[in-house]
Amino acid sequence: MEFGDKIKDLRKQSNLTQEKFAIRLNVTRQAVSNWENNRNLPDLEMLILISSIFHVSLDELILGGTNVNNMTEKLIKDGSETRRAKFNLISTIIGTFLLLFGFACFFIKATSVEYVDASGILHENFYLLPIGFLFIFSGLVIFSVIGIKFLFHLKRNK
Structure with a gap:
């Protein structure tokens, strides 16, 4: 019924x-x-x-x-969309933090002091560049995956 x-x-x-x-x-x-x-x-x-x-x-x-009637289908659909929305929100937050950490690494590298000590050893924070690129790349991958999943979801629901 x-x-x-x-x-x-x-x-x-x-x-x-x-x-x-x-x-x-x-x-x-x-x-x-x-x-x-x-x-x-x-x-x-x-x-x-x-x-x-x-x-x-x-x-x-x-x-x-x-x-199973239309009300049951609606409740099931609402539940799955709520889970999808929570997953997208968490993924977006993680991607944002990764991007921010990547840019923070570049900022720290740009503002840090590089010097040569008395024994001729160069002191610089070169390791911040690959770490910054890694964070930015990871954040962009997360945003790309979320976007592709969203587009597939839109296409499937049409």
Whole structure:
């Protein structure tokens, strides 16, 4: 049973009109109509309120039996998109720090003092150049991978 049919059946069993049901949920009658016609789906907070009004479990309300309906698919999609967004955020932060560390290495190298001591040994921070390039390269690779994954995700969803 589709989610809209489940809401409509529960509403009718409780002898509620769309308008009375909408008032109890503090939404418009059009919102209830859209849910019942499967044009739109309520958010999670609204689902909890609906389940408490009809005294049904969220499992029964969302799953509506043994078949996976459009509400279940929406919740699964939302969960995977949340994980993807968290992964992208963490990857972006890591890439940003790598770039900043790379530029910091170049800045330290540019501002450090190079000198030759009394015994003729040159003291300079040459090791900062390859480390800086490594950090910048790593940051750019992370940003490139995130961008390519995003483009593939967009192409797959079209």
